[in-house]
Amino acid sequence: MDRRTLILAMMLMSLLSGPATVSAQAVTPDAPRTFTISPDYRFTEQSGEALYSATCAGCHMPDGRGAQGAGHYPALADNPAVEAAPYVIINVLHGRKGMPPFGDEMNDDQVAAVVNYTRTHFGNRFAGDVTPAQVKSLR
8 A cells, every 4th residue: 555545545545544533523423525636646635724624633633622432633723833933843854653744745835835735724823834844944
């Protein structure tokens, strides 16, 4: 199984796995479910929101509140650790613990976009946009 397939399988398993603790806002029975699967080995989404939905929401949940069950997916919402942009960039690029790395599947612009989205949504209001140059320096 190639790396891209493994990542997609992990994301799908987290969505379909057994009991998980999530906020009521994250999962509602009548909420429309949309999934984007990019072709080939790289993500095609460009906006931070689209990239978050395609790569992060499966584990960290659509509202960024995280989940616990078959694994522990930390909350990104109201998370002071997200203020440290290099920390978030490195985690997206290289993974951390059970989180897969996305550095090979995203270019510098995409990583910057998803990091900026995470740092400015879900109750996070951290100043300073991440640039593709900063991402490149941490690859």
